[in-house]
Amino acid sequence: MDGVLAKIGLMNRFFLTNEISDNKITKNSEPDFYHHLVDVLRARPGKKIELVSQTELYDVTIENVDEDAITFNEIEKKESHSELPIxxxxxxxxxxxxxxxxxxxxxxxxxxxxxxxxxxxxxxxxxxxxxxxxxxxxxxxxxxxxxxxxxxxxxxxxxxxxxxxxxxxxxxxxxxxxxxxxxxxxxxxxxxxxxxxxxxxxxxxxxxxxxxxxxxxxxxxxxxxxxxxxxxxxxxxxxxxxxxxxxxxxxx
Amino acid sequence: MDGVLAKIGLMNRFFLTNEISDNKITKNSEPDFYHHLVDVLRARPGKKIELVSQTELYDVTIENVDEDAITFNEIEKKESHSELPIxxxxxxxxxxxxxxxxxxxxxxxxxxxxxxxxxxxxxxxxxxxxxxxxxxxxxxxxxxxxxxxxxxxxxxxxxxxxxxxxxxxxxxxxxxxxxxxxxxxxxxxxxxxxxxxxxxxxxxxxxxxxxxxxxxxxxxxxxxxxxxxxxxxxxxxxxxxxxxxxxxxxxx
The missing domain is CATH 3.40.1280.10 (SPOUT methyltransferase, trefoil knot domain)
Structure with missing residues (x-):
């Protein structure tokens, strides 16, 4: 439903409310994100997603999902220029x-x-x-x-x-x-x-x-x-x- | 329903299928136009409208509406540059x-x-x-x-x-x-x-x-x-x- 061109491998992107401080995001700190990823998309370990926190973009790979939190085994900051210059x-x-x-x-x-x-x-x-x-x-x-x-x-x-x-x-x-x-x-x-x-x-x-x-x-x-x-x-x-x-x- | 700015006096515009040949348009020659103007808009003598015929724009004033035709008492060709140049x-x-x-x-x-x-x-x-x-x-x-x-x-x-x-x-x-x-x-x-x-x-x-x-x-x-x-x-x-x-x- 999103774009006009082949997007094989184009990852889901999520906006976080808070800064990313470590490899873990708890259900309490980001309830909407947790709900969407775990309950709606049923994401599994190994899945790669994009996180945006404070206008910074991160590629992450899910390591584990449990009932309180999601952990990631790779976090990589990425360059992006998708905002208008004004x-x-x-x-x-x-x-x-x-x-x-x-x-x-x-x-x-x-x-x-x-x-x-x-x-x-x-x-x-x-x-x-x-x-x-x-x-x-x-x-x-x-x-x-x-x-x-x-x-x-x-x-x-x-x-x-x-x-x-x-x-x-x-x-x-x-x-x-x-x-x-x-x-x-x-x-x-x-x-x-x-x-x-x-x-x-x-x-x-x-x-x-x-x-x-x-x-x-x-x-x-x-x-x-x-x-x-x-x-x-x-x-x-x-x-x-x-x-x-x-x-x-x-x-x- | 049409634009973003005050349009006091902005006239309805109608596309005709045929060329305008004189001051009269018959119901037979332009049935959709006749229906819209007479049955839907209930246009009366004196109403000014715009007609487009063969990409030419005309200002007209309705003189009379009867069950077979509409006549106009003024027809004026107008300049318009509303088409993209390519x-x-x-x-x-x-x-x-x-x-x-x-x-x-x-x-x-x-x-x-x-x-x-x-x-x-x-x-x-x-x-x-x-x-x-x-x-x-x-x-x-x-x-x-x-x-x-x-x-x-x-x-x-x-x-x-x-x-x-x-x-x-x-x-x-x-x-x-x-x-x-x-x-x-x-x-x-x-x-x-x-x-x-x-x-x-x-x-x-x-x-x-x-x-x-x-x-x-x-x-x-x-x-x-x-x-x-x-x-x-x-x-x-x-x-x-x-x-x-x-x-x-x-x-x-």
Missing amino acids: DVTIVVSNLKSDHTDFLIQKSTELGVSKIIITNFKNTVAKIKDDKKIQRYQKIVQNAAEQSKRLKVPEVEIVNKLSQIDFSQYETKIVAYEESAKNGEKNQLVKSINNTGHGLVAIFGPEGGIDPDEIDSLKQAGFVLAGLGPRILRAETAPLYLLSAVSYQKEMN | DVTIVVSNLKSDHTDFLIQKSTELGVSKIIITNFKNTVAKIKDDKKIQRYQKIVQNAAEQSKRLKVPEVEIVNKLSQIDFSQYETKIVAYEESAKNGEKNQLVKSINNTGHGLVAIFGPEGGIDPDEIDSLKQAGFVLAGLGPRILRAETAPLYLLSAVSYQKEMN
């Missing part, structure tokens, strides 16, 4: 149906650092507090594991767009489809090129961002950037941005 | 669950010209002949209308990868995730930059492309290109490619 935070509207699920899963595959889900004036399916946060965290964790990342993106739910503090961000853009139509094409490229360590990008709901919200964002230092001449749905636009960041920063 | 054909595996639906919808938003759905050795949910072709054509037509394109992408179902004729394509790539891992980063950029009018890109099924298939494709002139260092799912990889083509060719 942090990308996306701020998105909660969306109808399962579109938010989809959006956060795909954004995670494409390297997003942080996802803030919020309510815009035109958000139809308003999200309340952190009712769904666990579900979303599960989705991004699974997607991060499958896409072989070293970081699980943060997910945050904020009641209102105006409650988000954007002061920490170096580069701030609002995805604005009218921009591209009016012939503006360079803002996205400029923003991506000029970003040293991170950018935040805002994507509105299905009904669009209200002009008052646009004004407030401009006052907060945001620039409007088009994402090409076609109208992208709310759940598609962030994927375009993340792909563009990867293409510009990782492939060129 | 033709991109994607060849994809049929996928499990609703992932093929998703893939063709999103690819259409992102500007794809043609989608060939086929069975690879590792395709789990094999597709048979053209059983689903009407459903897929409906999805791409809706997505093309919503994303304000001038062309509805072609969809074709071919039983086997080996039955596809690739001789007409100028640039041929296979999305190959191992490439990026091995440090290859430039093939994608080279392929996109060097393409004058069109490229074809192949994306395997969830289980990956078989090494024998890779060999045959190489013999047919395909090059392997990575899409960044993360493992993208089968339905995500084409979206990365299309976004990269747009970013490179439309935004730079």
